[in-house]
Amino acid sequence: MTEYTVKEIGHQWMVYADRKSIAACADETSALKLIIDDSAAKSARRKAIIPNIGESKAPPA
Numbered sequence: 001m002t003e004y005t006v007k008e009i010g011h012q013w014m015v016y017a018d019r020k021s022i023a024a025c026a027d028e029t030s031a032l033k034l035i036i037d038d039s040a041a042k043s044a045r046r047k048a049i050i051p052n053i054g055e056s057k058a059p060p061a
Contacts, residue, residue, distance in 0.1 A: 002042060006031045 005016040006028065013031040015023045017038060025031040 002039065004035045004039070006035070 002017050003019075005019075007014045007016070008028070011026075013025040013028050014021055015025060015031050015034050022038065023031070023034050025034060
């Protein structure tokens with residue numbers, strides 16, 4: 001799971017994902033929207049790579 005951090009530096013909001021800077025935003029709202037979008041994109045990529053992730057499998061008969 002990705003760990004996100006938002007820090008205000010000067011007049012910018014820096015967004016970090018797993019301790020790596022991924023964006024600089026003009027305001028906190030934009031920074032939080034970026035986190036939501038990034039998280040959704042990563043989830044979609046995981047599901048594309050590993051179909052049916054999170055779905056339980058029926059036990060063998």
